[in-house]
Amino acid sequence: MRRRAEGFLKKVFFFLLVAFFIPGCAHAPSRSAFLPLARPVSSQATPVYHVVQRGETFYRIAKLYGMSAGDLMAANRASDPATLEVGQRLLIPRPGLSEFFAPSTARPLPLEEVRTLVGPARHDYGWQTITVHHSGTLKGSARNFHRDHLRRGMGGLFYHFVIGNGSYSGDGQIEVGWRWKKQLKANRPHDIQICLVGDFNRQVPTEAEFGSLVNLVAVLRREYGISLDDIRRHEDIKGKHTECPGEHFPFLKLLSTLDDIEKNNPRR
Numbered sequence: 001m002r003r004r005a006e007g008f009l010k011k012v013f014f015f016l017l018v019a020f021f022i023p024g025c026a027h028a029p030s031r032s033a034f035l036p037l038a039r040p041v042s043s044q045a046t047p048v049y050h051v052v053q054r055g056e057t058f059y060r061i062a063k064l065y066g067m068s069a070g071d072l073m074a075a076n077r078a079s080d081p082a083t084l085e086v087g088q089r090l091l092i093p094r095p096g097l098s099e100f101f102a103p104s105t106a107r108p109l110p111l112e113e114v115r116t117l118v119g120p121a122r123h124d125y126g127w128q129t130i131t132v133h134h135s136g137t138l139k140g141s142a143r144n145f146h147r148d149h150l151r152r153g154m155g156g157l158f159y160h161f162v163i164g165n166g167s168y169s170g171d172g173q174i175e176v177g178w179r180w181k182k183q184l185k186a187n188r189p190h191d192i193q194i195c196l197v198g199d200f201n202r203q204v205p206t207e208a209e210f211g212s213l214v215n216l217v218a219v220l221r222r223e224y225g226i227s228l229d230d231i232r233r234h235e236d237i238k239g240k241h242t243e244c245p246g247e248h249f250p251f252l253k254l255l256s257t258l259d260d261i262e263k264n265n266p267r268r
């Protein structure tokens with residue numbers, strides 16, 4: 001009887017642990033191996049809704065999802081922009097989500113600047129793989145996630161790099177985490193963690209954000225000799241019960257763009 005109770009408690013504990021780690025994507029320590037490349041990006045999904053927060057307007061919400069305020073209003077049969085209320089649920093129409101990126105006014109961080117940020121290759125630690133995450137939040141920055149990860153007992157920012165979407169850091173801005181500066185692993189050994197601000201179950205990355213990701217991964221690959229097969233989404237890691245970095249994250253687009261860069265700049 002007692003043993004059975006213990007088993008049950010263990011299950012409850014495990015469930016709580018999993019539940020705790022799913023939102024916002026911060027990963028529990030694991031040494032599991034990688035799974036092979038998974039399914040392509042799908043454009044069909046359940047309807048997406050946005051709950052209106054204080055201070056938001058049709059224009060600002062539309063911008064988050066990469067569409068015009070007019071389209072957002074039309075999808076919600078609104079004719080007067082002043083009718084928006086805090087707590088109201090807005091339908092986010094599909095067309096904006098079938099695109100790879102939301103338009104940006106900012107530019108991705110150029111390769112040269114990314115090289116400077118990343119710094120000269122340091123081979124003493126031996127980076128071998130790259131894992132891409134989303135924050136699972138519409139807004140954020142390295143500073144917010146650092147605080148959140150401290151609060152969750154993870155010892156501070158659990159990513160090596162954070163790429164902004166123009167909310168709490170610049171659109172396409174790359175923030176370098178302290179673990180990268182100190183060349184320390186996060187959860188898995190030899191695995192570089194990159195987080196894009198956004199919830200790609202509900203929106204797509206911005207053009208500048210995605211462009212900066214491409215440049216960052218291109219620089220890291222070249223510096224550390226990381227192959228395309230060793231670039232993964234969080235969800236591709238065996239045993240991970242997560243959708244991170246979200247079903248609208250254009251992963252195949254990332255791989256094909258990196259492949260094009262490689263072909264145009266062959267290693268000598």
Ligand SMILES: [Zn+2]
Pocket residue numbers: 025026027132133134234242244245
């Ligand atoms: Zn993740």
